[in-house]
Amino acid sequence: MKDIRxxxxxxxxxxxxxxGAPGRSSFKEWxxxxxxxxxxxxxIIANVSLSGDVTRAGMATADVIALCHRPSHGWxxxxxxxxxxxxxxxxxxxxxxxxxxxVEYVDGAYQLAIHLRDEEFSLTARLVPRASPMLIWNDxxxxxxxxxxxxxxALSASGRIALTDTAISFTxxxxxxxxxxxxxxxxxxxxxxxxxxxxxxxxAGQTALVFDRTTDRDGRQVLEQTLGVWHxxxxxxxxxxxxxxxxxxxxxEGRIPRLPGPARLIEWGQVLEIPIEYRISAxxxxxxxxxxxxxxxxxQVSVPTDFGFGVVGLNETVGNCTVRGEFGRTAVEFVTxxxxxxxx
Amino acid sequence: MDRRxxxxxxxxxxxxxxxxxxxxxxAAYYRLVREMNGLSVTFDVExxxxxxxxxxxxxxxxxxxxxxxxxxxxTRKTILALIDGKADxxxxxxxxxxxxxxxxxxxxxxxxxxxxxADGAIRSRQMRTLLTSFRSDTAPKEAGQSxxxxxxxxxxxxxxxxxx
Numbered sequence: 001m002k003d004i005r006x007x008x009x010x011x012x013x014x015x016x017x018x019x020g021a022p023g024r025s026s027f028k029e030w031x032x033x034x035x036x037x038x039x040x041x042x043x044i045i046a047n048v049s050l051s052g053d054v055t056r057a058g059m060a061t062a063d064v065i066a067l068c069h070r071p072s073h074g075w076x077x078x079x080x081x082x083x084x085x086x087x088x089x090x091x092x093x094x095x096x097x098x099x100x101x102x103v104e105y106v107d108g109a110y111q112l113a114i115h116l117r118d119e120e121f122s123l124t125a126r127l128v129p130r131a132s133p134m135l136i137w138n139d140x141x142x143x144x145x146x147x148x149x150x151x152x153x154a155l156s157a158s159g160r161i162a163l164t165d166t167a168i169s170f171t172x173x174x175x176x177x178x179x180x181x182x183x184x185x186x187x188x189x190x191x192x193x194x195x196x197x198x199x200x201x202x203x204a205g206q207t208a209l210v211f212d213r214t215t216d217r218d219g220r221q222v223l224e225q226t227l228g229v230w231h232x233x234x235x236x237x238x239x240x241x242x243x244x245x246x247x248x249x250x251x252x253e254g255r256i257p258r259l260p261g262p263a264r265l266i267e268w269g270q271v272l273e274i275p276i277e278y279r280i281s282a283x284x285x286x287x288x289x290x291x292x293x294x295x296x297x298x299x300q301v302s303v304p305t306d307f308g309f310g311v312v313g314l315n316e317t318v319g320n321c322t323v324r325g326e327f328g329r330t331a332v333e334f335v336t337x338x339x340x341x342x343x344x
Numbered sequence: 345m346d347r348r349x350x351x352x353x354x355x356x357x358x359x360x361x362x363x364x365x366x367x368x369x370x371a372a373y374y375r376l377v378r379e380m381n382g383l384s385v386t387f388d389v390e391x392x393x394x395x396x397x398x399x400x401x402x403x404x405x406x407x408x409x410x411x412x413x414x415x416x417x418x419t420r421k422t423i424l425a426l427i428d429g430k431a432d433x434x435x436x437x438x439x440x441x442x443x444x445x446x447x448x449x450x451x452x453x454x455x456x457x458x459x460x461x462a463d464g465a466i467r468s469r470q471m472r473t474l475l476t477s478f479r480s481d482t483a484p485k486e487a488g489q490s491x492x493x494x495x496x497x498x499x500x501x502x503x504x505x506x507x508x
Contacts, residue, residue, distance in 0.1 A: 061469065081469055081472065082469070083469060118476065257429060258429050259429070260429070260466050261427055261428035261429030261430070262427055262429070262462040262465050262466050263429065263462075263466060264426075264429040264432055265426060265427075265432075265433070265458060265459065265461075265462035266459050266462045266463050266466070268432060268433060268434070269432070302466070304463070304466055304467050308371075309371070309372070309375065309459075309460070309463045310463070311463075311466075
């Protein structure tokens with residue numbers, strides 16, 4: 001595990017475009033974390049991102065998305081936007097500071113400090129990697145642009161979150177991290193679905209699964225899809241393309257808030273495209289995995305499109321997953337929390 | 345005019361919002377102008393009366409004209425609920441918290457103008473500062489509670505539940 005942590009110290013770093021690089025106005029990079037504290041029934045999403053031409057002052061933004069879902073309270077959190085020039089980055093390693101927010105990789109662990117400006121939402125956490133990362137640096141096409149990503153599928157998180165009505169301290173919470181960068185335009189002809197889940201207990205061999213699928217804008221034509229299965233800290237199986245079937249069922253009828261709030265004035269009515277259930281089946285020779293994901297919380301992050309007017313919806317969901325399968329003669333069966341995103 | 349807190353009237357806030365929109369989101373501003381061209385909208389926000397007039401590709405705030413084509417009545421709380429996404433237009437209209445009078449044929453223009461304004465607003469960072477000022481003038485802070493508290497608190501839901 002020590003090697004893994006040393007590798008991340010090198011590979012998980014910013015990928016800012018140099019001044020004058022073509023397409024830099026559509027540059028995007030984000031650092032995404034999900035944390036699940038089973039003990040307190042809390043699902044947390046933290047995302048710090050840069051968007052635009054970060055080589056010129058006033059031409060890019062830096063956003064902090066901080067969300068917490070509790071079944072008894074619904075969603076807390078918001079989006080804070082900054083001028084990207086306010087962000088301080090180290091080009092050689094992960095050290096991003098933005099106002100009172102901080103994302104760093106120090107001594108083999110991620111250090112996260114998120115503080116929203118206008119709302120009582122404060123998250124501090126130390127996340128220790130528990131599985132080998134996966135780096136997909138192949139300029140995966142999305143629309144007219146491309147995307148790269150680094151996945152850390154399983155981490156152990158300890159820290160504290162303070163909200164308006166409560167404060168929760170957590171230890172060994174399940175966590176996931178990805179780091180995406182590339183150049184693309186929101187609203188272009190692409191869509192995606194991805195999700196992550198981890199077995200809740202050590203006896204499941206710290207099994208972690210990460211699913212991703214890129215599609216056309218309508219979500220009808222699947223372009224690429226993978227399901228990675230990590231077991232005991234290493235990538236045990238990678239299902240790809242025709243090995244995978246994924247399908248939505250029904251419609252989530254719970255309340256789906258939108259962020260930022262004015263997005264509801266742009267696209268009137270309710271968010272209708274979130275399923276109540278999402279099933280993934282993967283088959284390859286003797287290896288197989290079935291995931292049944294049932295959504296119990298959903299929220300839409302609305303991103304202004306880069307093509308004229310309107311927004312693109314990033315539907316964040318949390319719910320319970322039932323996982324069964326076998327890979328490399330290892331059988332797994334467990335129920336856990338999951339976090340999936342559906343682009344609309 | 346009604347002046348509160350730091351002196352941000354609704355009219356002054358709207359005037360500043362239009363300036364920001366023109367600076368930060370020019371396309372949205374001109375879409376707003378296109379939809380509003382030739383219209384004069386009179387607002388009544390808790391007794392503060394003012395009018396937004398659009399002519400020659402410019403939006404102007406002015407004293408109440410005699411020839412208002414559209415009349416809009418709302419409270420500051422309703423405006424913030426709409427901005428924060430706690431309520432939508434239909435909720436507000438059916439609950440009597442947002443009243444609009446005018447020729448029904450102008451409704452599509454008003455609707456599209458509102459969308460253009462919101463579209464420009466979420467692309468603008470300056471707008472957030474203005475909103476914070478407006479909010480601080482509107483909602484007195486309660487002890488131990490941020491005035492921009494969670495957008496989904498049950499208290500807010502209760503505020504917006506239809507009265508029985």
